[in-house]
Amino acid sequence: MPKIASKAKRLRIYIGESDRWNHKPTFQAIVEKAKELDMAGASVFRGLMGYGANSRIHTASIVGLSGDLPILVELVDSEEYINRLLPFLDEVLNEGGMITIDDIEVIRYGIKPPKR
Numbered sequence: 001m002p003k004i005a006s007k008a009k010r011l012r013i014y015i016g017e018s019d020r021w022n023h024k025p026t027f028q029a030i031v032e033k034a035k036e037l038d039m040a041g042a043s044v045f046r047g048l049m050g051y052g053a054n055s056r057i058h059t060a061s062i063v064g065l066s067g068d069l070p071i072l073v074e075l076v077d078s079e080e081y082i083n084r085l086l087p088f089l090d091e092v093l094n095e096g097g098m099i100t101i102d103d104i105e106v107i108r109y110g111i112k113p114p115k116r
Helices: 026-036 079-092
Strands: 003-016 042-046 070-077 098-109
Touching: 003 026, 003 079, 026 042, 026 070, 026 079, 070 079
Parallel strands: none
Antiparallel strands: 003 070, 003 098, 042 070
């Protein structure tokens, strides 16, 4: 299998499950915008437990099922494509959230490079 290594950026967006933008979940709006911008891909992860700026712990325990679990949206793409998404995030996250951007090395196995 071919192996392709390249440099990229990883964008992580930390929000709450109950966060909304334009009457839909914020995580859904972000993924849809990433798709619209032809980004390489996006994944959404639901946390089991966490807390943020308000210091309230959110948990998925059987005793107290939370309706506002932590959500992580992760995208890996070129700096150019990550930068295309940032103005949208400025708008969507104005009520709260946090993003991190890291330089990463990507190693792809057995797949063709994304079409652009």
